[in-house]
Amino acid sequence: MDGGGVEAAMDGGGVEAATTAAWMARHRGMYERATRHPFTVSIRDGTVDLSAFRRWLGQDYMFVKEFVAFLASVLLKCCRQSDGSDMEIILGGLASLSDELSWFKKEAEKWSVNLAEVSPLKSNTEYCRFLQSFSEPEISYVVAITTFWIIETVYQDSFAFCIEEGNKTPPELLGTCQRWGSPEFKQYCQSLQRIADRCLAEASADAARSAEEAFLRVLELEIGFWDMSSSRS
Numbered sequence: 459m460d461g462g463g464v465e466a467a468m469d470g471g472g473v474e475a476a477t478t479a480a481w482m483a484r485h486r487g488m489y490e491r492a493t494r495h496p497f498t499v500s501i502r503d504g505t506v507d508l509s510a511f512r513r514w515l516g517q518d519y520m521f522v523k524e525f526v527a528f529l530a531s532v533l534l535k536c537c538r539q540s541d542g543s544d545m546e547i548i549l550g551g552l553a554s555l556s557d558e559l560s561w562f563k564k565e566a567e568k569w570s571v572n573l574a575e576v577s578p579l580k581s582n583t584e585y586c587r588f589l590q591s592f593s594e595p596e597i598s599y600v601v602a603i604t605t606f607w608i609i610e611t612v613y614q615d616s617f618a619f620c621i622e623e624g625n626k627t628p629p630e631l632l633g634t635c636q637r638w639g640s641p642e643f644k645q646y647c648q649s650l651q652r653i654a655d656r657c658l659a660e661a662s663a664d665a666a667r668s669a670e671e672a673f674l675r676v677l678e679l680e681i682g683f684w685d686m687s688s689s690r691s
Contacts, residue, residue: 485673
Protein backbone atom coordinates (compact mmCIF):
# COMPACT_ATOMS: atom_id res chain seq x y z
CA MET A 459 0.00 0.00 0.00
CA ASP A 460 2.96 2.28 0.36
CA GLY A 461 3.15 5.29 -1.91
CA GLY A 462 5.80 7.94 -2.28
CA GLY A 463 6.05 9.87 0.96
CA VAL A 464 4.25 7.38 3.19
CA GLU A 465 7.39 5.85 4.67
CA ALA A 466 8.90 9.30 5.19
CA ALA A 467 5.77 10.41 7.02
CA MET A 468 5.89 7.30 9.21
CA ASP A 469 9.51 7.83 10.26
CA GLY A 470 9.96 9.15 13.76
CA GLY A 471 6.37 8.50 14.62
CA GLY A 472 7.14 7.45 18.20
CA VAL A 473 5.52 4.69 20.20
CA GLU A 474 2.27 6.22 21.44
CA ALA A 475 -0.90 4.18 21.18
CA ALA A 476 -2.28 3.77 17.69
CA THR A 477 -5.42 5.89 17.60
CA THR A 478 -6.99 7.92 14.84
CA ALA A 479 -6.64 11.08 16.95
CA ALA A 480 -2.90 10.47 17.36
CA TRP A 481 -2.51 10.04 13.60
CA MET A 482 -4.51 13.19 12.90
CA ALA A 483 -2.21 15.13 15.22
CA ARG A 484 1.01 13.56 13.97
CA HIS A 485 0.16 14.06 10.30
CA ARG A 486 -1.75 17.33 10.68
CA GLY A 487 0.02 19.03 7.79
CA MET A 488 -0.79 16.26 5.34
CA TYR A 489 -4.37 16.03 6.56
CA GLU A 490 -4.86 19.75 6.03
CA ARG A 491 -3.42 19.49 2.52
CA ALA A 492 -6.15 16.94 1.80
CA THR A 493 -9.02 18.81 3.47
CA ARG A 494 -8.07 22.42 2.66
CA HIS A 495 -6.95 21.84 -0.90
CA PRO A 496 -6.98 24.83 -3.28
CA PHE A 497 -9.78 23.17 -5.26
CA THR A 498 -12.23 22.97 -2.36
CA VAL A 499 -11.02 26.27 -0.91
CA SER A 500 -11.86 27.86 -4.27
CA ILE A 501 -15.41 26.52 -3.93
CA ARG A 502 -15.73 28.16 -0.52
CA ASP A 503 -14.20 31.40 -1.83
CA GLY A 504 -16.50 31.46 -4.85
CA THR A 505 -13.59 31.46 -7.29
CA VAL A 506 -13.84 27.86 -8.49
CA ASP A 507 -13.35 27.19 -12.18
CA LEU A 508 -16.61 25.49 -13.12
CA SER A 509 -14.84 23.42 -15.78
CA ALA A 510 -12.74 21.97 -12.94
CA PHE A 511 -15.92 21.22 -11.01
CA ARG A 512 -17.34 19.40 -14.03
CA ARG A 513 -14.15 17.39 -14.31
CA TRP A 514 -14.37 16.47 -10.62
CA LEU A 515 -18.02 15.46 -11.05
CA GLY A 516 -17.28 13.01 -13.87
CA GLN A 517 -14.19 11.59 -12.22
CA ASP A 518 -15.85 11.15 -8.85
CA TYR A 519 -18.73 9.28 -10.47
CA MET A 520 -16.17 6.82 -11.85
CA PHE A 521 -14.56 6.59 -8.42
CA VAL A 522 -17.83 5.89 -6.61
CA LYS A 523 -18.58 2.96 -8.91
CA GLU A 524 -15.26 1.42 -7.81
CA PHE A 525 -15.97 2.41 -4.21
CA VAL A 526 -19.00 0.10 -4.19
CA ALA A 527 -16.75 -2.94 -4.63
CA PHE A 528 -14.31 -1.61 -2.04
CA LEU A 529 -17.04 -1.20 0.54
CA ALA A 530 -18.34 -4.68 -0.20
CA SER A 531 -14.86 -5.98 0.60
CA VAL A 532 -14.88 -4.04 3.90
CA LEU A 533 -18.22 -5.65 4.75
CA LEU A 534 -16.90 -9.12 3.91
CA LYS A 535 -13.88 -8.60 6.17
CA CYS A 536 -16.19 -7.38 8.92
CA CYS A 537 -18.22 -10.59 8.68
CA ARG A 538 -15.11 -12.79 8.70
CA GLN A 539 -12.76 -10.98 11.09
CA SER A 540 -14.98 -9.23 13.64
CA ASP A 541 -17.94 -10.15 15.81
CA GLY A 542 -20.27 -8.58 13.29
CA SER A 543 -21.43 -5.72 15.53
CA ASP A 544 -20.25 -3.18 12.95
CA MET A 545 -22.27 -4.69 10.13
CA GLU A 546 -25.25 -2.34 10.28
CA ILE A 547 -23.08 0.77 10.13
CA ILE A 548 -21.13 -0.51 7.14
CA LEU A 549 -24.33 -1.67 5.45
CA GLY A 550 -25.71 1.84 5.89
CA GLY A 551 -22.80 3.22 3.93
CA LEU A 552 -23.16 0.60 1.23
CA ALA A 553 -26.89 1.21 0.88
CA SER A 554 -26.37 4.96 0.49
CA LEU A 555 -24.19 4.45 -2.58
CA SER A 556 -27.18 3.66 -4.80
CA ASP A 557 -28.63 7.08 -4.01
CA GLU A 558 -25.20 8.63 -4.48
CA LEU A 559 -24.80 7.21 -7.97
CA SER A 560 -28.27 8.49 -8.86
CA TRP A 561 -27.31 11.91 -7.54
CA PHE A 562 -24.19 11.97 -9.72
CA LYS A 563 -26.26 11.12 -12.79
CA LYS A 564 -28.70 13.94 -12.08
CA GLU A 565 -25.91 16.44 -11.43
CA ALA A 566 -24.09 15.34 -14.56
CA GLU A 567 -27.19 16.04 -16.60
CA LYS A 568 -27.55 19.45 -14.97
CA TRP A 569 -23.92 20.31 -15.70
CA SER A 570 -23.91 18.80 -19.22
CA VAL A 571 -21.36 16.13 -18.31
CA ASN A 572 -21.73 13.03 -20.49
CA LEU A 573 -20.78 10.26 -18.06
CA ALA A 574 -20.64 7.70 -20.87
CA GLU A 575 -17.71 9.60 -22.33
CA VAL A 576 -15.76 10.02 -19.07
CA SER A 577 -12.57 7.98 -18.75
CA PRO A 578 -10.65 7.83 -15.47
CA LEU A 579 -7.61 10.10 -15.40
CA LYS A 580 -4.28 8.96 -13.99
CA SER A 581 -4.85 9.98 -10.37
CA ASN A 582 -8.30 8.40 -10.38
CA THR A 583 -6.94 5.17 -11.86
CA GLU A 584 -4.25 5.07 -9.17
CA TYR A 585 -6.81 5.59 -6.41
CA CYS A 586 -9.12 2.91 -7.83
CA ARG A 587 -6.21 0.47 -8.04
CA PHE A 588 -5.60 1.09 -4.34
CA LEU A 589 -9.25 0.32 -3.57
CA GLN A 590 -9.10 -2.85 -5.63
CA SER A 591 -6.23 -4.14 -3.48
CA PHE A 592 -8.64 -4.55 -0.57
CA SER A 593 -10.16 -7.60 -2.21
CA GLU A 594 -6.99 -9.44 -1.13
CA PRO A 595 -7.77 -11.61 1.91
CA GLU A 596 -4.47 -10.79 3.62
CA ILE A 597 -5.54 -7.19 4.16
CA SER A 598 -7.10 -7.12 7.61
CA TYR A 599 -10.37 -5.64 8.74
CA VAL A 600 -8.63 -3.00 10.88
CA VAL A 601 -6.80 -1.69 7.79
CA ALA A 602 -10.01 -1.77 5.73
CA ILE A 603 -12.22 0.00 8.27
CA THR A 604 -9.54 2.62 8.90
CA THR A 605 -9.33 3.27 5.18
CA PHE A 606 -13.11 3.57 4.88
CA TRP A 607 -13.20 6.04 7.78
CA ILE A 608 -10.51 8.37 6.45
CA ILE A 609 -11.87 8.40 2.89
CA GLU A 610 -15.25 9.51 4.17
CA THR A 611 -13.77 11.94 6.69
CA VAL A 612 -11.67 13.80 4.14
CA TYR A 613 -14.79 14.49 2.06
CA GLN A 614 -16.87 15.45 5.07
CA ASP A 615 -14.27 17.88 6.40
CA SER A 616 -13.51 19.34 2.96
CA PHE A 617 -17.11 20.08 2.05
CA ALA A 618 -18.18 21.14 5.55
CA PHE A 619 -15.58 23.90 5.26
CA CYS A 620 -17.40 25.11 2.12
CA ILE A 621 -20.64 25.71 4.01
CA GLU A 622 -19.24 27.18 7.23
CA GLU A 623 -20.15 30.73 8.20
CA GLY A 624 -18.64 33.33 5.90
CA ASN A 625 -18.51 31.09 2.83
CA LYS A 626 -18.97 32.47 -0.68
CA THR A 627 -19.79 29.09 -2.20
CA PRO A 628 -21.75 29.55 -5.45
CA PRO A 629 -25.45 28.77 -4.85
CA GLU A 630 -25.41 26.10 -7.58
CA LEU A 631 -22.72 24.19 -5.64
CA LEU A 632 -24.31 24.37 -2.20
CA GLY A 633 -26.20 21.10 -2.72
CA THR A 634 -22.95 19.28 -3.47
CA CYS A 635 -21.27 20.72 -0.38
CA GLN A 636 -24.24 20.00 1.87
CA ARG A 637 -24.35 16.39 0.67
CA TRP A 638 -20.97 15.60 2.26
CA GLY A 639 -20.64 18.51 4.67
CA SER A 640 -23.84 17.87 6.61
CA PRO A 641 -23.94 17.22 10.37
CA GLU A 642 -25.57 13.85 9.65
CA PHE A 643 -22.67 12.73 7.50
CA LYS A 644 -20.23 13.97 10.15
CA GLN A 645 -22.00 11.77 12.70
CA TYR A 646 -21.63 8.80 10.36
CA CYS A 647 -17.90 9.50 10.00
CA GLN A 648 -17.59 9.69 13.77
CA SER A 649 -19.26 6.30 14.10
CA LEU A 650 -16.68 4.88 11.68
CA GLN A 651 -13.90 6.52 13.68
CA ARG A 652 -15.11 4.86 16.87
CA ILE A 653 -15.05 1.47 15.13
CA ALA A 654 -11.55 2.12 13.80
CA ASP A 655 -10.28 3.11 17.25
CA ARG A 656 -11.81 0.04 18.85
CA CYS A 657 -10.19 -2.20 16.24
CA LEU A 658 -6.84 -0.44 16.64
CA ALA A 659 -6.97 -0.97 20.40
CA GLU A 660 -7.22 -4.72 19.77
CA ALA A 661 -4.75 -4.87 16.86
CA SER A 662 -1.17 -6.06 16.81
CA ALA A 663 1.61 -3.51 16.34
CA ASP A 664 2.12 -4.67 12.74
CA ALA A 665 -1.58 -4.37 11.94
CA ALA A 666 -1.72 -0.91 13.47
CA ARG A 667 1.28 0.17 11.43
CA SER A 668 -0.35 -1.13 8.25
CA ALA A 669 -3.50 0.81 9.13
CA GLU A 670 -1.49 4.00 9.59
CA GLU A 671 0.22 3.43 6.25
CA ALA A 672 -3.22 3.09 4.64
CA PHE A 673 -4.36 6.28 6.40
CA LEU A 674 -1.42 8.18 4.92
CA ARG A 675 -1.85 6.62 1.50
CA VAL A 676 -5.47 7.81 1.40
CA LEU A 677 -4.35 11.36 2.21
CA GLU A 678 -1.84 11.20 -0.66
CA LEU A 679 -4.45 9.87 -3.05
CA GLU A 680 -7.05 12.44 -1.98
CA ILE A 681 -4.58 15.26 -2.61
CA GLY A 682 -3.86 13.76 -6.03
CA PHE A 683 -7.58 13.53 -6.77
CA TRP A 684 -8.12 17.21 -5.95
CA ASP A 685 -5.04 18.08 -8.03
CA MET A 686 -6.50 16.12 -10.93
CA SER A 687 -9.74 18.05 -10.65
CA SER A 688 -7.84 21.31 -10.88
CA SER A 689 -5.70 20.18 -13.82
CA ARG A 690 -5.78 16.96 -15.85
CA SER A 691 -3.27 14.71 -14.09
